[in-house]
Amino acid sequence: MNESNLMEKIVSLAKRRGFVFPGSEIYGGLAGTFDYGPYGVVLKENVERLWLSMFRDSRDDMYGVDAAILMNPKIWEASGHVAGFADPLVECEKCKRRFRADHLDDATKCPECAGALGEARQFNMMFKTHSGAMEDDSATVYLRPETAGGIFTNYKNVVDALHPKLPFGIAQVGKAFRNEIAPRDFVFRSREFSQMEIEYFVPSGEWEQAFEEWRKMMHLFATAIGLPHDSVHELEVEAKDRAHYSKRTIDFEFDYPFGRKELWGLAYRGDFDLSAHAQASSIELAYLDEESKEKFIPHVIEPSFGVDRTILAILASAYKEDVMGEETRAYLALAPKIAPVKAMVSPLLKNKPELVEKAREVRAELQKIHPAIAWDDNGNIGKRYRRQDEIGTPFCITIDFDTLGETPDLKDTVTLRHRDSGTQERLSIAEVAERIRSAIQ
Numbered sequence: 001m002n003e004s005n006l007m008e009k010i011v012s013l014a015k016r017r018g019f020v021f022p023g024s025e026i027y028g029g030l031a032g033t034f035d036y037g038p039y040g041v042v043l044k045e046n047v048e049r050l051w052l053s054m055f056r057d058s059r060d061d062m063y064g065v066d067a068a069i070l071m072n073p074k075i076w077e078a079s080g081h082v083a084g085f086a087d088p089l090v091e092c093e094k095c096k097r098r099f100r101a102d103h104l105d106d107a108t109k110c111p112e113c114a115g116a117l118g119e120a121r122q123f124n125m126m127f128k129t130h131s132g133a134m135e136d137d138s139a140t141v142y143l144r145p146e147t148a149g150g151i152f153t154n155y156k157n158v159v160d161a162l163h164p165k166l167p168f169g170i171a172q173v174g175k176a177f178r179n180e181i182a183p184r185d186f187v188f189r190s191r192e193f194s195q196m197e198i199e200y201f202v203p204s205g206e207w208e209q210a211f212e213e214w215r216k217m218m219h220l221f222a223t224a225i226g227l228p229h230d231s232v233h234e235l236e237v238e239a240k241d242r243a244h245y246s247k248r249t250i251d252f253e254f255d256y257p258f259g260r261k262e263l264w265g266l267a268y269r270g271d272f273d274l275s276a277h278a279q280a281s282s283i284e285l286a287y288l289d290e291e292s293k294e295k296f297i298p299h300v301i302e303p304s305f306g307v308d309r310t311i312l313a314i315l316a317s318a319y320k321e322d323v324m325g326e327e328t329r330a331y332l333a334l335a336p337k338i339a340p341v342k343a344m345v346s347p348l349l350k351n352k353p354e355l356v357e358k359a360r361e362v363r364a365e366l367q368k369i370h371p372a373i374a375w376d377d378n379g380n381i382g383k384r385y386r387r388q389d390e391i392g393t394p395f396c397i398t399i400d401f402d403t404l405g406e407t408p409d410l411k412d413t414v415t416l417r418h419r420d421s422g423t424q425e426r427l428s429i430a431e432v433a434e435r436i437r438s439a440i441q
Helices: 003-016 038-057 073-080 148-152 154-160 204-224 272-281 309-320 351-364 379-393 429-440
Strands: 021-023 034-036 062-064 086-091 099-100 121-124 128-130 141-142 166-175 192-202 230-237 248-256 257-272 299-306 319-324 325-330 341-349 373-375 395-399 412-416 422-427
Touching: 003 021, 003 034, 003 309, 003 319, 003 325, 003 395, 034 038, 034 099, 038 062, 038 141, 038 166, 038 192, 038 309, 073 148, 073 272, 121 154, 148 166, 148 272, 148 319, 166 319, 166 395, 192 309, 204 248, 204 299, 230 257, 248 309, 257 309, 272 299, 299 309, 309 319, 325 379, 341 351, 341 379, 351 429, 379 395, 395 429, 412 429, 422 429
Parallel strands: 062 166, 341 373, 341 395
Antiparallel strands: 021 034, 086 099, 086 121, 128 141, 166 192, 192 299, 230 248, 248 257, 257 299, 319 325, 395 412, 412 422
């Protein structure tokens, strides 16, 4: 299928099966906003949990924070966001639509109506609001444009509270906001989004080793969430294209249906952030090495992951179609670790109490392994399979009369159907439990 058709199918499935809905839809929507539905919420949470497990909870050198979205505006002045967090904006003199100049092939002609575009001007992407009862400049605050600011301003708190030894990192998962000129490509570029970010503090002489370790870890995470190796690419960002604070940056790019675009980033920020905040706040942020008694400003490695872009990459990788009989079957080949539903249990017939009772019993047993074991008795068994395929459920378990002992040799066995191949096998309930356990570990 062509790329635009694939994107349309992903967006359609995401809404139809409860992954992602347009924001404020019953009121005509709001550009650049999306709501996660029942299955999307769980998929997102599973990705975040896996990230936290790999990068925070399984390590002795990582600590978590959950910083406020609203922070003292001096933070964004010190970081350079107030003065420099801007994109070039152009407006069509004919239809009045606005565009990012750096996203246009021709910055002089409107891509919508072919009208002339005006001169580019810098547009600051931070959302402004006011704190308290007064609505004047003294009360201006910003919705954070990134989660990193809350990590840097809590660096001293973490050091004072826990006395970690270098190297160590601080991790955070949370919302960020950017007033994008032209949000586009579904959840790829939106005005409200989630980030999973780490600031990893190292002595200046150790940054290259730490950078390489995090580069490898990011590839391991891509594999863990099911992204094909040949769809994830590294782009070494040239000095002229790097952020002002970066000494080295690698963009991890993904082959989305609309082209190869940035998925994650890995940056060496030097000592820019802590030095800038120390100067602006007049608070000493140097690290004291208790063994050498030396004080110095640590340098920082920043692995940054956009949650929503990750979800879109997962959906794009997982969306598959094949022909089964006379039908074209669509399914999501989600990695079992992150699939919202791990398995579905179903009685062959819902009007047979003995089948329903046994199916309930089997489901309860499997939920001891993982709670995300679905129940489905709506429609015929084929329709149930198709629903679960589109949700991305790896296994479907059917309880029939042989399970009850109609064929003595098959008593207490069930039919296990595999999502990706559509093949079925007869297994004992204990064997099914082990299959699920192995798949989600």
